[in-house]
Amino acid sequence: MKKIIAFFIVLLLVSSQAFAWKITKELEQEIKQKKQALKENDPISHFDLAITYAYSNKIEEGWGLLKKVDTMDPEFKTQGWQLYTKKATEQPSDWKLRFRLGFALYFAGKKEAAIKELKNVLVIDPYNIWAYGYIGLIYGEMGQTDNAIKYIKDGLAIDQLVAALHLLLSQAYYKKGDSWGGFAEAANAVRLRALGY
Numbered sequence: 001m002k003k004i005i006a007f008f009i010v011l012l013l014v015s016s017q018a019f020a021w022k023i024t025k026e027l028e029q030e031i032k033q034k035k036q037a038l039k040e041n042d043p044i045s046h047f048d049l050a051i052t053y054a055y056s057n058k059i060e061e062g063w064g065l066l067k068k069v070d071t072m073d074p075e076f077k078t079q080g081w082q083l084y085t086k087k088a089t090e091q092p093s094d095w096k097l098r099f100r101l102g103f104a105l106y107f108a109g110k111k112e113a114a115i116k117e118l119k120n121v122l123v124i125d126p127y128n129i130w131a132y133g134y135i136g137l138i139y140g141e142m143g144q145t146d147n148a149i150k151y152i153k154d155g156l157a158i159d160q161l162v163a164a165l166h167l168l169l170s171q172a173y174y175k176k177g178d179s180w181g182g183f184a185e186a187a188n189a190v191r192l193r194a195l196g197y
Contacts, residue, residue, distance in 0.1 A: 027056050043073040047080060047107075051100045055130040057197075059164055066107070080104035088117075095124040099131065111138050129155040133165050140172055148172045163192035 034049040046069045053062030069076055084101035091097055102117035115138050121131040132155030140148035152169045155162070170185035 023056055027052075031056060031058075041072060043069045043076040043080075044083070046072065047076065047104070048100070051096075051103050054103065054134070055096075055099060055128070057130075057162070057164065069107075077108040081108045081110065093124060095121045095128065098124065102131075102134070106134075106138060111142055114138055127158050129158050129162055129165065131155075132158070133162075133168055136165075136168055136172070140168070140175065145172050145175045149176075161192055161195075161197045163189045163197045166192060 031049070031052055034045075034052045037045050038049055039045045046065045050062040050065035050069065053059070053065065069080075073079075081101065081104040084097065084104045088094070088097045088101045098117055098121045102114045102121065105111075105117055106114035115135055118131045118135045118138075121128055125131070132151050136148040136150075136152035136155070139145070139151060149169065149172045152165055152172060155165050156169070159165075166185045166189035170182045170189060173179075173181035173185060
């Protein structure tokens with residue numbers, strides 16, 4: 001009974017937040033263009049759309065495409081980060097290229113470098129909740145749970161209504177042995193997901 005009461009308290013507290021990340025018309029147009037550019041056996045076009053999904057709250061779709069990239073061309077793990085290093089060097093203020101570079105580095109197993117690149121995204125766009133989330137995800141994978149929690153909470157400080165960040169925070173709490181925190185955040189993620197966030 002105490003868990004049920006606590007669950008409803010969490011719902012009430014979170015539902016009082018007014019701001020929620022929404023996909024913009026510009027981002028919808030970008031997704032449409034990337035879909036049109038998708039070529040059947042081209043890992044770069046698949047990777048490009050996957051990363052656009054990654055900062056568009058279409059995480060499952062992006063993950064599905066990333067898995068295809070790996071089976072299409074195992075060499076992409078090396079070629080991808082080299083390609084996006086060149087592009088990001090040519091246009092250092094383009095956060096989307098830096099985001100892609102961060103993911104290409106992550107995809108190649110270069111997690112520290114990926115975090116550094118995603119932090120560069122935050123220098124350009126300090127309100128990029130997706131960069132905070134993915135930094136938290138990578139720190140979590142590296143076993144640095146406190147850093148993961150810090151970055152995920154930084155993202156949530158910008159926008160409380162992003163289900164994916166609550167789900168990440170839930171997993172981080174569970175890793176720390178905080179079952180109650182993990183449960184509360186997972187319940188919050190389910191609620192927000194049901195509302196379309």
